Amino acid sequence: MLTLQCPYCGVWAEETELHAEGEAHLKRFGPGSSDDEFEGYLFMRENPKGVHFERWRHSNGCGKFFHAARCTMTLQVFGTYSAQTLEPPQDIKDKISAVQPNWSWREFS
């Protein structure tokens, strides 16, 4: 079972206290965007075997959304961080690089 630390209330919450909310760092393409961009925003999701960035919500707790970086293969959790960001913070990236030096995920590496 996954145990993640909510960056807002500091609680080490196990999976049943949280709700998975899909992929992190999606860029919204709305009115005025091309069909390809809109399709990508709506439907195209990463499904990696390896490093992944996810959005979670501490639904049975403080109710806040946050981001988590983890590996889908080893189930290692690299860390959780605030949702008020457009890209993973450097310290999370460093933690991933220490374990998997050649990782990449979308435009991040």
Add this chain to the structure above:
Amino acid sequence: MSKAVSALNGASFEGFVKVEETGLRGMITVRGDLDGAEMSAAVKAATGAQMPAQRKVVSGDKGVVAWMSPDELLVVVDYAEVLETVATLTTALASSHALVANVSDARAVYHVSGEGSRDVLAKLAPVDFGKDAFGAGDIRRSRFAQVPAAVWGNEDGSFEVICFRSVAQYVFDLLKVSAARGGEVGFH
């Protein structure tokens, strides 16, 4: 005006610990910038308590203040004084972006007391109720079986459990089963 009653009207159960519904309780949700000076002044004026730290409960001479999330507090006062407290808070927070809502009748509160209270709670929530991890003055929002609930520790070693009024009977039944004689765990 009709007479206000609490969800289970003070129902109680005596197993290896005692579970009581506490009856009417004034509860106010306050949302806003908890780091702001106005917020701490408002809380001080309404309850006499200091601003609680993360996941803490602080009592003042007029009420109790609990930290619910980085932008939310729960103010607990006597049911009779809740409207007055709402007015005090609303006035004190008038110039900032904040919400003050009276949720007294939307919640149910249980008092769990006696040796083994920690075991009763630990059976229901995915929370570490060890004495080192959770003590007096700590609050934890989590789930009790299938519904959200919050629990905090009192100075005398008892616990208060808050849930939504719509699931009051469900939570009371859970606590009853968990506290039933024959179900002692003796872990905590």
